[in-house]
Amino acid sequence: MRPYVIVWCGLLVIVAAEVAATFAHLATGTQLAVLLALAVLEAGLALLYFMRLRYERPRLFWSLIPALVVVLILMDHFWPDAVRLLRQRLTAP
């Protein structure tokens, strides 16, 4: 049980870091990058230890996680359209 309690403590520290980063009033892009990096680290710890992917055969990891990562990367194709909407907004009268 001890390794899991250590991971749980680590997750709480990451949450504290996220809140601290939020109230450090960083630029929006920097804040997003920091929060996403911390969230990915948090999710990685949960996947490897709480969901015990670390103790499974590597084949399971390679069959599941890259597929999800590819799906999430493919969703990035829609950002240019969001930027287009931003650019075509009329200025307020």
Place this chain on the structure above:
Amino acid sequence: MGASVMAIEASPYGIPSKKLGMWLFIIADASTFGAMLFAYGYLRVANPNWTRPFALWPTIANGIVMTVVLLTSSLTMVAAVLAAQGGRKTASLRWMGATMLLGVVFAALHLREWLAMIGEGWRLFRNPLGGPVLFGATFFGITGLHLLHVVTGVVVIGVIALGFRRARFDAGHVETTALYWHFVDLVWMFVFPLVYLMNVR
């Protein structure tokens, strides 16, 4: 020669099929949450005057407590799995009970927050602060789908615990259910920073 012989072939993944099925569900569900978070990001990029209504008190403080409660519930679920695998049935049932209790606390805190926001005039398509109306749609949509997963998880853990107590289910069922519960926790690890912290004024 009448007796049939059945060859037992080991899983290439080294896990029972029910656990593999849960993993496949988790990957599919992660894509669903991913799409919702991308849609939310899309709307934020397209709306430069996006509303950032949250302050440290009460919303973020409430969100921190909810996060700690959910992370702790994952730890109690790990304890339930380890106890079940070690043959300590009573301990496993107690840890599952603790997990359910923490899940109920999370849901209660969430509903209290929702009711406070609704009291302030927030709706799916109404923004009382005058900014983009889609804030409510994305906030209630994403957190509502997550809350549905939490409530479902509490019910499923209850059903599995009952079956485990009556020896209808084994430690493998407890472990498979735990995978789902940890996934619910994992989704919150993205919802809290992206939907709450990124909307602090």
